[in-house]
Amino acid sequence: MSDVDFRERFSPVSGPQTTNLADILERVLDKGIVIAGDIKIDLLDIELLTIRLRLFVASVDTAKKAGIDWWETDPALSSRASRSALQEENRALRERLEALETHTKDALPKR
Amino acid sequence: MTERGPERSDANATYVFAVCRNPDPSAVAGLPGVTDKAPVSTLSLETLTAIVQTVRACEFTNEAWQARLCDQRQLERYARAHHDVVAAVAACCPTVPLPMATLYQSEERVRDALANEADRFHAALKRIAHHAEWGVKVYVPSCPPDDSNRSTTPADRSRPAPGAGLAYLDRKRGAQERRERRQDEALQAAEAVDAEVRSLATASRRLRLHGPQLAGERRVQVLNATYLVAEHRAAELTLLAQALGERTGAQIELSGPWVPYSFVGEV
Numbered sequence: 001m002s003d004v005d006f007r008e009r010f011s012p013v014s015g016p017q018t019t020n021l022a023d024i025l026e027r028v029l030d031k032g033i034v035i036a037g038d039i040k041i042d043l044l045d046i047e048l049l050t051i052r053l054r055l056f057v058a059s060v061d062t063a064k065k066a067g068i069d070w071w072e073t074d075p076a077l078s079s080r081a082s083r084s085a086l087q088e089e090n091r092a093l094r095e096r097l098e099a100l101e102t103h104t105k106d107a108l109p110k111r
Numbered sequence: 112m113t114e115r116g117p118e119r120s121d122a123n124a125t126y127v128f129a130v131c132r133n134p135d136p137s138a139v140a141g142l143p144g145v146t147d148k149a150p151v152s153t154l155s156l157e158t159l160t161a162i163v164q165t166v167r168a169c170e171f172t173n174e175a176w177q178a179r180l181c182d183q184r185q186l187e188r189y190a191r192a193h194h195d196v197v198a199a200v201a202a203c204c205p206t207v208p209l210p211m212a213t214l215y216q217s218e219e220r221v222r223d224a225l226a227n228e229a230d231r232f233h234a235a236l237k238r239i240a241h242h243a244e245w246g247v248k249v250y251v252p253s254c255p256p257d258d259s260n261r262s263t264t265p266a267d268r269s270r271p272a273p274g275a276g277l278a279y280l281d282r283k284r285g286a287q288e289r290r291e292r293r294q295d296e297a298l299q300a301a302e303a304v305d306a307e308v309r310s311l312a313t314a315s316r317r318l319r320l321h322g323p324q325l326a327g328e329r330r331v332q333v334l335n336a337t338y339l340v341a342e343h344r345a346a347e348l349t350l351l352a353q354a355l356g357e358r359t360g361a362q363i364e365l366s367g368p369w370v371p372y373s374f375v376g377e378v
Contacts, residue, residue: 027372039214
């Protein structure tokens with residue numbers, strides 16, 4: 001079979017007339033053919049990202065009007081926010097551990 | 112040493128949208144793509160053609176993408192630009208879309224890297240030949256507000272009638288049962304729709320369900336799936352979706368035909 005034959009039998013696929021952003025995102029970001037690029041783009045959090053994205057993709061216009069920007073500080077959406085959230089959690093845990101240790105020491109019966 | 116790295120602000124990179132067979136170069140002419148630096152163009156591989164665009168490397172680093180992924184307007188812009196190019200190419204020839212943000216350091220690197228994958232591209236082209244992707248979403252009405260508090264006349268609130276507590280619990284229990292029954296029915300409708308559509312599809316995939324903000328307040332999405340359907344069965348699918356909607360009482364949304372994004376990878 002030659003390629004010309006193939007083209008003659010090919011009917012074009014161009015995409016639906018109305019394409020909402022969520023429909024596009026779950027296709028262009030989701031599992032396609034996996035080809036390693038030279039420039040490593042870390043889309044590891046894409047699963048989480050798309051889940052969160054749906055929450056605002058739904059209402060892009062309303063979100064825009066309302067100036068909603070919560071995702072900028074959402075750990076799942078921002079690596080910077082994620083780092084600071086982890087640091088904050090780490091700090092809080094250390095403090096708690098310290099407090100507990102002090103408390104346990106005080107509470108131990110003296111022998 | 113003339114190596115150009117992404118750290119140099121004038122360095123270039125090559126963005127790849129898709130790989131296809133025998134494209135008409137005019138199909139992508141005039142499309143903006145993802146940058147204003149250079150037009151979208153074709154890059155001949157051995158048996159295939161890549162659809163590429165030269166971009167400024169500094170605008171397509173991981174950091175730049177991370178920022179983009181957090182900004183809905185930017186993300187929408189890039190997602191639609193990517194999709195527009197893929198759709199335009201697919202309209203003229205068999206096309207395997209690549210995921211958004213596939214980048215190489217140069218056109219030579221694209222040639223080298225993609226030539227190694229030629230077998231996979233040919234296999235994907237074969238799999239999706241004469242097929243399109245169709246999305247099917249099923250919605251049921253969301254639960255009406257809990258009416259268990261309104262089933263009796265709103266008598267004097269300060270003095271509940273004897274047995275009012277028990278009656279209240281009974282009503283609550285009844286509401287809970289109704290809710291569970293509705294959920295079961297909704298899930299059954301979703302499974303029924305999926306099973307019927309799969310019977311005429313070549314392949315299928317479930318996508319994540321949309322939350323209430325995307326689905327809307329008045330309905331709950333119970334199925335978000337996508338199907339690879341042969342061209343000659345597209346009309347049948349439309350009729351089936353209509354019939355299933357009537358039979359199950361659920362609201363069924365069909366979207367397509369899409370370039371088979373969801374079916375070019377390893378399935």
